[in-house]
Amino acid sequence: TTTEVAIVGAGPAGLMLAHLLQRAGIDSVAIDIRTREEIENTHRAGILEQDSVRLLVDSGVSDRVHRDGYRHDGIELAFGGAGHRIDFQGLVGASTQLYPQTDVFIDLADARVRDGGDVRFGVRDVSVADLTTDRPVMRFTDAEGVAHEVAAKVLVGSDGSRSICRHEFPEALRRQFFREYPFAWFGILCEAPPSSEELIYSHSDRGFALISQRTESLQRMYFQCDPREDVADWSDDRIWEELQSRVGANGYVLKEGAITSRTVLPFRSFVQEPLRHGNLVLAGDAAHTVPPTGAKGLNLALADVRVLAEELERHLRSGAADALDSYAERALQRVWRAQHFSYWMTTMLHRLPDASDFDVRRQVGELTSIVSSTAGSTYLAEGYTGWPS
Ligand code: DHB
Numbered sequence: 001t002t003t004e005v006a007i008v009g010a011g012p013a014g015l016m017l018a019h020l021l022q023r024a025g026i027d028s029v030a031i032d033i034r035t036r037e038e039i040e041n042t043h044r045a046g047i048l049e050q051d052s053v054r055l056l057v058d059s060g061v062s063d064r065v066h067r068d069g070y071r072h073d074g075i076e077l078a079f080g081g082a083g084h085r086i087d088f089q090g091l092v093g094a095s096t097q098l099y100p101q102t103d104v105f106i107d108l109a110d111a112r113v114r115d116g117g118d119v120r121f122g123v124r125d126v127s128v129a130d131l132t133t134d135r136p137v138m139r140f141t142d143a144e145g146v147a148h149e150v151a152a153k154v155l156v157g158s159d160g161s162r163s164i165c166r167h168e169f170p171e172a173l174r175r176q177f178f179r180e181y182p183f184a185w186f187g188i189l190c191e192a193p194p195s196s197e198e199l200i201y202s203h204s205d206r207g208f209a210l211i212s213q214r215t216e217s218l219q220r221m222y223f224q225c226d227p228r229e230d231v232a233d234w235s236d237d238r239i240w241e242e243l244q245s246r247v248g249a250n251g252y253v254l255k256e257g258a259i260t261s262r263t264v265l266p267f268r269s270f271v272q273e274p275l276r277h278g279n280l281v282l283a284g285d286a287a288h289t290v291p292p293t294g295a296k297g298l299n300l301a302l303a304d305v306r307v308l309a310e311e312l313e314r315h316l317r318s319g320a321a322d323a324l325d326s327y328a329e330r331a332l333q334r335v336w337r338a339q340h341f342s343y344w345m346t347t348m349l350h351r352l353p354d355a356s357d358f359d360v361r362r363q364v365g366e367l368t369s370i371v372s373s374t375a376g377s378t379y380l381a382e383g384y385t386g387w388p389s
Contacts (some may be wrong), residue, residue, distance in 0.1 A: 003150055005312060006152035008138060009157065010119050011039060011105065013301040016305045017305040023059060038282065043102065045298055049389060053065055054285045055067075062110070070097065071098075073095045074200065075384070076199065078362050081092055083251065088384065091374070092379040124140065153316060154324070156281055158282075160304070165282060175272070176271070176273055181267045181350075184232070184337075185292060186224075187261075188221050188222075191220075192217070192219050193219075196211055207350065208224040209221070209291035210222040227264070227267065234262060240256050245334055269291060271335060284304055285301060288339070296341060304334075304335075307389070362369050
């Protein structure tokens, strides 16, 4: 078969791209090695920037993000014994929306079915070839065992942090930027009412904790842990003791309930440049990973494909020779701003294993500067709610 854009990876980035392309009258085929059920059952972050919400609604994916999500007009930064509210509405006139990535995925997958998009889940033996020709191909074996070759004009690698497309860039033509962290997050879901109206980002001597939410009866929480932590070593009691002590230091008490999911989340910063090689472009986690503090990953992936859809339309409809490079340039500006924001939130709030007393006092000094300065709080609010594109 042939199509205009072949998309490797049908997570939020790939599916949003397919949706936007279809609205511009551009055909695509999207594939994913995971089944739809596997993707739906992987817990990811839960905060959407205001432009991510707008994109979902204005492009006609779904208005469920408004109906089933929760608007948050600020967050609590907790340190030094107390919480300090960052008032997004008051500072920058913006809000975020608590709406889990799995729901974004469900809405996007439903929209592809509704609009008759070509998406194949659960495929295997994926490869791409002929990238520097004007007829690059994507090959795969579908869930029924039938082998396919799709010839396209452009290939998009939106195949996540374990991207195969990323490795198709010749080593001499690519650079990879890495930052590892000596900690990870222990993430749980629990059956309890919310402990706070807004998210709590809590700095403490025992390390960072984040109190987030899902619904009136299901909550999402995280605490900083060793990257090699084994979830089997953590009983419900031990988890609650750790979380309570970290937020208790700042005056909060959590409502407890049965813990229904526990996972250790990887933690790193990564960018591969450039984002284009011949007629292959990368988008979302395939191109960059951010640590989870600040929930930028999904938002960045959506921002990538919004720009990519625009530039693909110029490339395919007007033959603009600079369109793919223009995508790479425009996307990378936001990527590096988000890299800095995620790194900054991470390093300001987490405790390094070998932290000195100086390091900890300096962090509290930084947090104090942020909450006691309108300029400082505004800087955080702008980054958190999302910079304009
Ligand atoms: C969530 C995750 C984050 O990384 C974050 O900064 C805020 C919220 C979440 O899963 O709800």
